[in-house]
Amino acid sequence: MxxxxxxxxxxxxxxxxxxxxxxxxxxxxxxxxxxxxxxxxxxxxxxxxxxxxxxxxxxxxxxxxxxxxxxxxxxxxxxxxxxxxxxxxxxxxxxxxxxxxxxxxxxxxxxxxxxxxxxxxxxxxxxxxxxxxxxxxxxxxxxxxxxxxxxxxxxxxxxNLPLVLEPVPIFCQTGDDRYDNADKAILKRAGVLPHGLINNVETKLGPNGELLLDYVKWLQKRVKELGDQNYRPTLHIDVYGTIGLAFKDNVERMVDYFAELEKAAGPLHLRIEGPMDAGSKQGQIEQLKALRNALRKRGIQVEIVADEWCNTYEDIVEFADQQAADMVQIKTPDLGGIQNTIKAVLYAKKLGIGAYVGGSCNETDCGGRTAVHVALATQPAQMLAKPGMGVDEGYMIVHNEMNRTLEILRHKEKSKTHSQDAFWW
Missing domain, CATH: 3.30.390.10 (Enolase-like, N-terminal domain)
Structure with a gap:
């Protein structure tokens, strides 16, 4: 053809x-x-x-x-x-x-x-x-x-990948409407939420992190109120370097703050994306690695997600090689061809780093559906609901494409089994 x-x-x-x-x-x-x-x-x-x-x-x-x-x-x-x-x-x-x-x-x-x-x-x-x-x-x-x-x-x-007939957790982002849109994600039973868009110290994080801390407490309470006893989403919050700004990149103070966030989130697992912005790739690798090591030394299980300065396939390889984060966001449009996203997921997983097939709210329905197939084949830790910031539309596009594809693949596997049984003697 x-x-x-x-x-x-x-x-x-x-x-x-x-x-x-x-x-x-x-x-x-x-x-x-x-x-x-x-x-x-x-x-x-x-x-x-x-x-x-x-x-x-x-x-x-x-x-x-x-x-x-x-x-x-x-x-x-x-x-x-x-x-x-x-x-x-x-x-x-x-x-x-x-x-x-x-x-x-x-x-x-x-x-x-x-x-x-x-x-x-x-x-x-x-x-x-x-x-x-x-x-x-x-x-x-x-x-x-x-x-x-x-x-x-x-x-x-x-x-040459194995077929895994399981859905990949979908991550919903709220944009600035972080309360109503978090409710939407919880009602839809999204696996990961809310992103939160915490991109300003004074108005969103708080000079001492108090605004984000209150928001995490609210999220934990809201999941309990709107969810059920079996619903335990991961909380994943992007802070755009504001924690580093508020705490002047002091690792000890940041670790103390992460301990507070973890307590507020419990029993839900917490991920923090982009805790600081070091201003360069090498600086970001070193600072993320220092924070990650300090958190583990204190027994704090909050995960660090690399975003800033981790844009290309080559960047992702470098962050993974340096074990600079628990998870890397693979921003699909920034990598060019989607074969680079596939390679990035497989490379991160090989080194024990969580892979997040992300991208941007500024994509299309077609890009969102294609990302589903990349995720189902490579099995990252999570993928982004996209496009848009409204939760409902992006989650619907990605969720439905995932379930359609899984149903087709399960049917094919079942047909193979029945075909083999018919010729067994």
Whole structure:
């Protein structure tokens, strides 16, 4: 089966592009928007609509495969590729990527994805991570359609992985609506919640961490009130380096604070993402490792999740090699082709580090569903409900795709068993 044509259509994401530099510099909320001038190149406003591009592959037999190019909310920040706008990048896909794919035999996801991943533009630059991300999704879908199997099965076959017929815990993020959206996640029985968006010391963490501590106490109480005795979600909170800021990166003071958080969360397990931002990759590795070791020495079981300065596959390898965290967030769009997400999960697991197939609220339904197949095949510790910040929509997309796929795979396994039994004598 061959690819006979490549199309591209502009789309929207489930959230927005935000100018992180302008927000950190004090841009104030104006309803859902922000006041002030943008500071990051390419932005026309501090917050603007998220854009995507659907890459559509037409196959020889009339089938159609698709994947969505999308970039993270804070594009252009922290060493990431620049703002991804559809009208700027559709011509690149049609004029430069399409000729590489038309006529290709759909015999191997890895071969075709790597063909795009390792290609360079006529000016010698690599293709934007969002392009590599979306094109690789479309290739995976196309190979699955050519072979008449699920995308999960393509990954299992090509990476020689065992089939595990169990769901992967889904992580819901609340955004700033951290109370009502936490209720939604609890009512839906999400496996992991709430993210929380604790990105300001004064208004969200508290100068001595008191606001977050109160929030954790509320979460523990709310799970008990709205859940049942068998529901024990993991609490996973992203603090965007604010704990380090509040406690001036003093490890002993941070450990004392983590002990308070653990007590407040009990009996629920707690993870803290991005406790500090050291300002460099090596600094982040060293500080996270020091905090992790100090927590274990005190017998505190709160897990540390690496996010800042851990963006690419190579970064994830380095953090895992250094045992700098209990878990790494694998931000799918930042890694380019989804084959890099697959490799990152497998590498982290090999070294005993928790793998979290994350990404961004600023993705699409297509990207969320593709991530489900990556997760089912590679079995990370958790995956993100995406896109969006509303909980209901992102959780529905990911949860339903996971259950559909598991039902198909269970049926196939049952059919194999029945077929074997029929010929046994």
């Amino acid at each position: 061959k690819i006979i044509e490549v199309l591209a259509s502009p789309g929207l994401t489930g959230f927005y592009f935000d100018d992180q530099a302008a927000i950190k510099a004090g841009a104030a909320h104006d309803g859902l928007a922000y006041k002030g001038e943008p500071l990051t190149s390419g932005f026309k406003a501090v917050r603007q609509r998220g854009e995507s591009i659907s890459v559509i592959l037409l196959l020889e037999d009339g089938q159609v495969a698709a994947g969505d190019c999308a970039a993270v909310q804070y594009s252009g920040a922290g060493g990431r590729d620049p703002l991804f706008l559809a009208n700027e990048f559709i011509p690149i896909i049609l004029e430069e990527i399409a000729p590489k794919l038309v006529g290709q035999e759909l015999d191997s996801f890895q071969r075709l994805a790597d063909l795009v991943e390792h290609s360079v533009r006529p000016n010698g630059e690599r293709y934007h991570t969002a392009i590599r991300y979306g094109v690789s999704q479309a290739i995976l879908d196309a190979v699955a359609k050519a072979k008449k199997v699920t995308m999960t099965e393509v990954i299992l076959q090509e990476y």
